[in-house]
Amino acid sequence: MKTENNIAIKVQGLAKRFGDVQAVAAVDFEVSSGELFGFLGPNGAGKTTTINMLTGLARPDAGTIHLGGIDCTRKPRGAQHLIGVVPDESNLYPELSGYDNLCFCAALYGLSKAERQARAKELLEVFDLTKAAKRKFGGYSKGMKRRLTIAAGIIHRPKILFLDEPTTGIDVASARQLRQLIKELHKNGTTIFLTTHYIDEAERLCDRVAFIMDGRIVKVDNVTNLVEPIRAQHVLQISCADTAKNLTEELAKEFPGLTFTSPQPGLIRVESDAAIYIGALIRSLENHRIDVTEARKVKPSLEDVFVQITGINADIMRKEREKSGVKA
Amino acid sequence: MKRWIAFWNILVKDFRTYYLKPPNISWGLIFPLAWTGMFFIRSGRGLESLSSILPGVIALSILFGTTSLLAVTVTFEKKNRSFERLLLAPIPLELLMLAKTSGAILFGVVNAFVPIIMAAFLVDLSQVNWLLFIPAVVLISIASTFLGLFIAVAVSEVFEAQTFSNFFRFPMIFLCGLFFPLSALPFFLKPLAYVLPLTYGADLLHGAIHGGNIMAFPLDLIILALFCIGLFMASLRNIKRRWIV
Known part of the structure; x- marks a missing residue:
């Protein structure tokens, strides 16, 4: 107290x-x-x-x-x-x-x-x-x-x-x-x-x-x-070699239960309240001629809460800060 | 006691970091030497004229020495943010600024004695009223330092401080009775001479060195002291308004 x-x-x-x-x-x-x-x-x-x-x-x-x-x-x-x-x-x-x-x-x-x-x-x-x-x-x-x-x-x-x-x-x-x-x-x-x-x-x-x-x-x-509140959420991060294509809208149509975002070029973030099955997603990306380099499940973190509350991408915030030339 | 530990260490740090550097030592020695030589040669009146130009040379040595240093010890530290460290310390702002200016005041006093020591080899200085000369030198050093402080806190860049200083310093050479008597000034410039602190300092020095003062000594001392207080208070006010926004 x-x-x-x-x-x-x-x-x-x-x-x-x-x-x-x-x-x-x-x-x-x-x-x-x-x-x-x-x-x-x-x-x-x-x-x-x-x-x-x-x-x-x-x-x-x-x-x-x-x-x-x-x-x-x-x-x-x-x-x-x-x-x-x-x-x-x-x-x-x-x-x-x-x-x-x-x-x-x-x-x-x-x-x-x-x-x-x-x-x-x-x-x-x-x-x-x-x-x-x-x-x-x-x-x-x-x-x-x-x-x-x-x-x-x-x-x-x-x-x-x-x-x-x-x-x-x-x-x-x-x-x-x-x-x-x-x-x-x-x-x-x-x-x-x-x-x-x-x-x-x-x-x-x-x-x-x-x-x-x-x-x-x-x-x-x-x-x-x-x-x-987001502890039970399932999150998957997929890294792709091709950074130019953004397929989040097409993937959302294909997998209606999942939420897709692209925090930065070449990175796809998948969120769901239920378990995410990686195989189908990878196959779909390969069908779109996307070269998947890594797919990993991540634990929801404070960063996700920050993004939810502020709507700001934490990665972008970090890069902006570093670009602003803060000297040690 | 703790506050005085801080005060002393700020003073010592400034001496080590800024004042005892070769450029400042040479500035403090060469500048008075050059002024003395220049006016001595220009006067063309021989050694007997030295005592009449000595007050002006002393006053200028103090003025240029002190005002130049404040641009470094205050404006430069503000610019590179190390001044924030001082502002965060648990010491009153008044004491902090006295610590930052004491070094320049001492530097000004030392500068004043360079022309005097040189003159001692050339002319008889037995007629100098030292009891008046020393307080005059100290008060001119304080007033010049606080003028430098006033300028240093009014600007954000070191070069601005130097430029702004010249705006005050160069007119003072001609308007304060250092080398030309106030009576010789055009009537429209005379009022300006009386609002400059160095006018009263120069009058004290003229009085102390060859008895050539035009105002009463107590009046000179009081007005110079009032300038010191006024410039210091104005500088503190500027720091509070501009730096702690």
Whole structure:
């Protein structure tokens, strides 16, 4: 049961407008202490604007924000000591070494020299950056930059951590390592507010998620509850060598009990409430002179829920985000 | 105490990252040297004229040294988003901006002593009123730094900061009584001279170095202090309005 004492983030009627664009409109949500809360939405949905308002980098036009019980609407910088922020782009100092960056960030929170040196060494070890400690941050790889930026965000052991797109633009191995670190922070009791466009990442990491579209929250729930209604659904994904032909309409006529979509060229997605028999489908595609390279049954996921609720193709959203040039 | 740890570390970081770099050190040394040489040769009046051009050279060294640095320490950090890290720290905005400007103020004070040290080898400086000279140099450094801050937060690009700075700096060379007495200005330019902070700083320096002030020292000091407060408050207001939107 939630009580005022164990609510880390409480937002009511939050709104922000930039000129003619309503970036965030009447957003309400609560995040419990120690919870890992995912904030999902396409580009321009209002995720970063919400984080900026929560962290004091932007002023809300309306609504209230409480962080750790502190009314940040009245005291916009009153909860700065409680929060850590990892922005979507690494914003450490390229001229300073990794170690000096961490020591400097610790000093901003008033840690003594001995404390900040010990903490910097500890985090460099945790984030596997000890060997690069003396190298300038500007010469780090994207993955290393992301890791050090997260280390800088938690240098003062914040109670609430805001992670804005932490794994965007980095290689698979670094992303996996970062997810593991996020899990460990969560296990240690840090409240985490995570925005990501990787829905599978949110599904794996988050206790609860909110979907935001056009500045409005369209759904908030825990991952299990969100996926439950479609859990019984059968989904088949067919990959084809020929990416030009789109046969979804013809297939729908041929197999009236099944729903066909094409999330991207060369991929056919088949959904049904009953079991799907692969043989007949493959034969039909071959009759249409389509070269099938792979057919596999997939478990319905949070991504399917996201697509159902928002109508946005998650793959396209991911690609748009990556194309928009988010730097590590 | 925690706030002062942050303050000190911001100052030290800026010194290490920006101020102690060769371009800034050379700018701080070569610029005053060039100005002194240029005006000394141009005056053609021999060494005795040095004390009359010294206030102008000192004031310009401070003005150019401080205003140029703020474009880097503030505008550049805002542009590459590292300034956000400072805004997220649990320190009041006033203290944060004082930390960001203290380095430039110190740099300005050091710059002021470059022409003085050079002049010490050439002319007798025993008549200089140091008790007035030092507060004058400190106040001119603060006013110039806060003018630089005001410009730095009003723009988004480093080159805009430099361009906008020149819009203020170059007229000041001719309008503030640094090298030409205010009485020699055309009547329509005189009011403009009195709304520029350097006019009061230059008057203090003229008074301290060769007794050539035209206004009372307390008046110069008070007006210069008011300029410092006004420019700092205006800069804070701009940061709140433009950067925390």
